[in-house]
Amino acid sequence: MGNKNHTNAAVVIIGGGISGMCMAIDLLKRNKCRNFIILEKSAGLGGTCYSFAQNPDWTREYPGQEEILAYLQRVAQEYQLLQHFRFNTEVVDASWDKGAQKWMVQVKTAPGSKEAEYHPDYEIKTDFLVSAVGQLNVPHWPEIQGIENFNGKKMHSARWDWSYDVADKKIALVGNEIAKVAKHVTVFQRTPNWVVPRLDAPVSATWRNIYRYVPGVMARKRAAIMDFRESTYGFIESADSDMSKLYTSRSKEMLHTQLPDRPDLQEKLIPKYQLGCKRIIISDDYFPALGQDNVTLETRPIKSIDGSSVKVAGDNDEVVSARDDYDLLVCATGFKTVDFMHPIQLFGKNGHHIGDVWKDGAKAFYGITVEDMPNFGMLYGPNTNLGHNSIILMIEAQSRYINGLITPVLEARKKGKALSLTPKKERLEEYNAQLQKELRNSTFNDPNCQSWYKNEKGIITNNWSKTVVEYQKMVQDVNFEDYVVDGSGIDEAERRKTIHVGRVKEESTEGKKMVIVFPGALQMPLMLGRSGIGNPDILKKAGIELVSDLPAVGENYREHHLVIRAY
The missing domain is CATH 3.50.50.60 (FAD/NAD(P)-binding domain)
Incomplete structure (x- = not known):
């Protein structure tokens, strides 16, 4: 970035957390674009783990904030993102300039920072604006x-x-x-919450070395976790599902086991609504904490x-x-979950304020693009939150899709032309009508509870209605017929029709079974570990088998198994 483009960038990303960094990395990998700015109002990074930057060194199944922050800092350095960050910089508002076919982004720097000494507020012009502020922000x-x-x-x-x-x-x-x-x-x-076991545990140095040096093991473990999480979607789909009954039973069992002599607390801590209506708490020590002598539940x-x-x-x-x-x-x-852009003021076509667009509740095409907001994309936007799986794969899918939208905009810019893309209202309405129909039949819509998934009118504005894989498949192609295309660079979108951006496949796929052969002395502590990868039942679901000192591995055995010796 130099003087000429300090206030004129191809892409501006609002937010430097997990979503903003993912978007920036995809800009580098998919569009070979380095003319972008990441505006972050705080003084540092934040977020968690990506599928494309897997970490074999986590010391726990649920690592702490310090480890996650260190991981993100490594990723930012690896992709040379820090030069694009403007920390202590807050977006006040952004307006679409129809004549220039650009967003005019007004920012202010934090009082007392070095930046505030020479430019406390200024304007950035950009061809494409991306919101990565998330749902859990304010x-x-x-x-x-x-x-x-x-x-x-x-x-x-x-x-x-x-x-x-x-x-x-x-x-x-x-x-x-x-x-x-x-x-x-x-x-x-x-109101009480449904609580299920977290099963947190240390990850031994032995397993961290296996993840790092034995090819395929970490991917298989992630596949097992993905398969399990996707299977739990059943409790969202129906309160009468086997998964809902299993989770409800486990929650009650844990409550009675951890607070056996406190019937008074048991009565207060069992929810009267369907499992899934509110966020499920995953914790090993929540109930015991409430049972402490110095704690009163009111x-x-x-x-x-x-x-x-x-x-x-x-x-x-x-x-x-x-x-x-x-x-x-x-x-x-x-958090203020239903005010997705709060407190940023966004003015689109003809000065249309995003608050007016969303007066009946926030909605977006695929949760990504918004009516009357040209060249604007959202990560973790309306109806993209989950109750059963990791949000990271949703964010990665959205980042790919937005990068597909950005591709013809960048091509037009290189030729000195301008191009704008706005979702067609009829396509957005059609998509949202079907989505809300599905959500009304889900456990999210249980009238016996009020959650942060809904706005004050009872409309579910935050959650996705299906599985992660179904969402990924839906957005793996950018169809420009879904958009109103305008500007002198219109041919860049028309000649493509669609762009295939693909998807991350973390679920298990058919293939050979992986067998890891350990010496007998090492086999027993691995099998007894509480960690997921040390549990043979979870391993088998992921296609991994731990075997101690195979006496002989014949050719017939090798036809069906990938054998790795780890000593």
Whole structure:
């Protein structure tokens, strides 16, 4: 980037997390484009693991924040992305200029940063705008009378103040999360959640070496996880499915096993709605934490906050105090999930504001492109969230699709022409009507619960209605007949008709069985491990078999198995 294109880029990406980095990497790999800017309002990276940059070095099945951050930093350095980042830079608004066929993006830099000293705010022109801000971005604060005047410390779980010492403090926790170090914690629960085992465990150095040096093992493990996660879609499709009954049974079993002497808590912690209607909690220690002597589970509705006291609904409509001396108020109340672009103001064709486009609820074609918003794509947009599998493969599919849209725009730019692509309203409406029909028949739509998947009108704006593989197949081809094509470079889209962008295939495929032969001394600890790859049943589902010292491997055996000796 030089002076001439500091404020004039082919592509601008809003957000530098998992989605924004994925989009940038695909720009490099698929469009050979380096003329892009990543605008990130915070001072660093964030996110998790990609299919194309698998990591054999995770130390746990569920690694912590530090490991994930280190992984992302390595990926950013490997693909030389840091030179494209503008940290401490926030997008205020963006407007489509019909004459120039470009987006005019207004940004401001964080007060006190070096950038703010010489340009606190400025404008960037771009041919294509990508939103990678995600659904879980802006914290949602509860609307409780008096919360602004709480006397003690107040924080949101998504904006934690690590300088505050919670030890020996009396904590009021609004929402279903728990603080582990405190004198006393009151958890204010509006509705309980279904909780299933997490089965977290360390990944041994032996297995990390196997992932790194034995070809195919890590891919097979990922395939096993993918197959299992996709199979759990059944609890979304129907509350009467075998998967729903299995998960419900496991949740109740874990509750009674971990809190055997607390029938009072058992009654409060069993949901009265279908499994899947709200986000399922995956945890090994959630129930035991609530059973600690210094923890109180409060299910009476909060009425107000007065000084250091939290008032709740008592008997006969009276208001009583849950406790009068809280030091810390923690709001674990999620995010503004249905306001996908908040607080960014977006103005498309004829100054049409995105808030007006979405006045009846956010919707997008394939969850990616929006009515009256030319050359604009979203990652993790409306109706692309999941309740059963990893969102990463959804994001990767969307990134491929957006890059397919960008290809003719970049070709037109190289020739000094302009091209804009806007989804046809009839195609968007047709797609959304079918999607909402499917969602109305899913467990997401259980009227007995209110979740962050729905807006205030009860419309499910956040979730996808089918499996990941079905979504991937739907967006593996960009059909330009689905779009209104405009500009002097219109021929770039017309001569292509479609662009095949393909998909990531992580599910198991037919092929030879993998057999890893270990010496007998090493075989037993591997078989007994709690980690997924150490479980022989999970291994078999992935097409991997652990064998100790095969006496002889004949040609007939080799015809059906891939034999790898690991010593």
